[in-house]
Amino acid sequence: MKSILKVHWDSNLPIYAISQSELLKKGIHVLLLDVDGTLVNRKSTKIPKSVKNWISESKKLFTLYLISNNPSKKRIAKIANELNLRYKYNASKPRKITTLHAIKEVTSESKNIAIIGDRIFTDIIVGNRCNIKTILVKRLNKDGLPIKFNLTLIIEKLISFFFK
Numbered sequence: 001m002k003s004i005l006k007v008h009w010d011s012n013l014p015i016y017a018i019s020q021s022e023l024l025k026k027g028i029h030v031l032l033l034d035v036d037g038t039l040v041n042r043k044s045t046k047i048p049k050s051v052k053n054w055i056s057e058s059k060k061l062f063t064l065y066l067i068s069n070n071p072s073k074k075r076i077a078k079i080a081n082e083l084n085l086r087y088k089y090n091a092s093k094p095r096k097i098t099t100l101h102a103i104k105e106v107t108s109e110s111k112n113i114a115i116i117g118d119r120i121f122t123d124i125i126v127g128n129r130c131n132i133k134t135i136l137v138k139r140l141n142k143d144g145l146p147i148k149f150n151l152t153l154i155i156e157k158l159i160s161f162f163f164k
């Protein structure tokens with residue numbers, strides 16, 4: 001049985017270091033992007049320049065869509081508007097419903113889609129449950145740099161190890 005905890009690409013990189021050509025090589029044309037921790041630090045709405053550049057490059061090559069579990073429409077709308085991207089907030093990942101709605105909006109080809117996020121128990125699980133590719137990235141700190149010690153991820157990986 002395929003585990004819902006399976007990460008297709010555990011990049012060990014912040015999102016802005018993910019190579020777009022590598023994504024294209026994997027056949028990916030649509031990217032669902034987590035917001036908190038992935039594009040911005042959870043406690044900030046300031047989008048790092050590196051992330052903005054990565055998004056504007058990626059827009060030329062992929063269809064992008066933000067999917068956040070954050071219940072604050074104000075916060076997620078602000079970030080989405082600044083990046084000029086469609087979004088869902090309060091998405092209840094790993095529940096499938098909102099993510100499936102977003103997928104339906106953008107395409108019918110689930111094999112071309114990947115979700116990029118910083119958490120296994122939300123982003124990766126929902127990706128596997130929706131039958132799309134899953135990419136794990138490093139969480140960003142307030143300076144927009146990857147955090148070195150991510151206790152949440154260590155715990156999630158430990159639990160994943162025992163449940164695989």
Ligand SMILES: [Mg+2]
Pocket residue numbers: 034035036037038117118119
């Ligand atoms: Mg996140």
